Amino acid sequence: xxxxxxxxxxxxxxxxxxxxxxxxxxxxxxxxxxxxxxxxxxxxxxxxxxxxxxxxxxxxxxxxxxxxxxxxxxxxxxxxxxxxxxxxxxxxxxxxxxxxxxxxxxxxxxxxxxxxxxxxxxxxxxxxxxxxxxxxxxxxxxxxxxxxxxxxxxxxxxxxxxxxxxxxxxxxxxxxxxxxxxxxxxxxxxxxxxxxxxxxxxxxxxxxxxxxxxxxxxxxxxxxxxxxxxxxxxxxxxxxxxxxxxxxxxxxxxxxxxxxxxxxxxxxxxxxxxxxxxxxxxxxxxxxxxxxxxxxxxx
Numbered sequence: 086x087x088x089x090x091x092x093x094x095x096x097x098x099x100x101x102x103x104x105x106x107x108x109x110x111x112x113x114x115x116x117x118x119x120x121x122x123x124x125x126x127x128x129x130x131x132x133x134x135x136x137x138x139x140x141x142x143x144x145x146x147x148x149x150x151x152x153x154x155x156x157x158x159x160x161x162x163x164x165x166x167x168x169x170x171x172x173x174x175x176x177x178x179x180x181x182x183x184x185x186x187x188x189x190x191x192x193x194x195x196x197x198x199x200x201x202x203x204x205x206x207x208x209x210x211x212x213x214x215x216x217x218x219x220x221x222x223x224x225x226x227x228x229x230x231x232x233x234x235x236x237x238x239x240x241x242x243x244x245x246x247x248x249x250x251x252x253x254x255x256x257x258x259x260x261x262x263x264x265x266x267x268x269x270x271x272x273x274x275x276x277x278x279x280x281x282x283x284x285x286x287x288x289x290x291x292x293x294x295x296x297x298x299x300x301x302x303x304x305x306x307x308x309x310x311x312x313x314x315x316x317x318x319x320x321x322x323x324x325x326x327x328x329x330x331x332x333x334x335x336x337x338x339x340x341x342x343x344x345x346x347x348x349x350x351x352x353x354x355x356x357x358x359x360x361x362x363x364x365x366x367x368x369x370x371x372x373x374x375x376x377x378x379x380x381x382x383x384x
Contacts, residue, residue, distance in 0.1 A: 221373060224296055225258040228371070232260065232292045242288055249285065257298065257373045260289055262328075263354065263366040264307075270367070274316075276323030282367075283331055289369060290335030298371040299343040302329050305366045308350045308359035322347025328367045343372060 132140070229251045236246040248268065250261040262285050264270055270282030278286065293300065304325035306317040325345050333339050353359040354366060 225253060228258060228292050228295055231295065232289065241284060245281065245285055256370050258371040260369045261366050264362040266362050271324055274320065276320060276327050278327055278331060286328055286331040287335045290332050290337050293332065293337055293371065296371055298374055300341050301344040301370045301372060303368045304347040305352060305364060305368065306350050307361060307364035317349035318347055321349045324367060
């Protein structure tokens with residue numbers, strides 16, 4: 086190498102990779118996006134949870150109350166500051182605001198309270214009535230099942246099960262003890278119950294004692310061909326009264342007896358043939374009781 090010649094230096098720069106550093110601008114954009122989405126979902130949630138009245142109130146709050154229907158000062162030299170009564174900067178918002186929220190009458194608050202109280206009281210009374218009806222229906226069903234089970238469990242009652250009819254009527258749970266051909270509960274023309282009738286009445290008393298409902302007892306007779314029915318009235322009422330005594334002897338509280346009556350042959354169980362033995366019966370009804378209403382209930 087000759088004197089004075091500069092050496093040639095070759096500098097190689099090795100690049101790090103294909104992806105360079107682009108800074109942190111994307112983080113700001115991402116944060117703005119997340120914030121916007123959060124605000125959007127919050128808005129959707131608020132819209133979903135507010136009532137129509139609340140939405141209307143919010144819309145009225147953001148309504149441009151300063152808009153004026155008059156052009157007396159708008160866009161002019163003074164810009165509506167003094168010349169027009171309905172100008173944009175005088176009192177133009179008053180008429181709009183008064184239309185949006187009119188004054189309530191003096192007794193509106195009291196009327197609203199009484200209306201809400203009446204509606205709440207009516208709903209509570211209706212709910213109480215429905216609950217009492219469901220509870221009573223369950224009790225009647227349980228009592229009917231208890232009587233059927235007792236008829237199956239007691240051998241002496243098994244053969245008499247066909248003489249017991251249980252159903253629900255508008256008055257309540259009805260238990261009927263009916264005669265069958267050759268199996269009467271009372272002797273002919275007598276109001277004294279025979280051992281078969283006493284056995285059935287004691288079984289009914291066990292079921293009746295499970296509930297606190299009032300009781301009606303009604304006696305019925307069958308029609309007699311070629312014979313007047315004048316004696317059937319005292320006979321049917323006498324049999325009903327004799328049944329009452331048997332029930333009370335079996336433990337039924339006398340205060341629960343609401344009515345004892347006789348209908349003779351005026352209400353046959355089999356209207357197509359009033360002479361059938363099944364029309365002779367004793368009907369015991371557990372009456373439906375009206376639910377107890379709250380003291381402040383208004384009919």
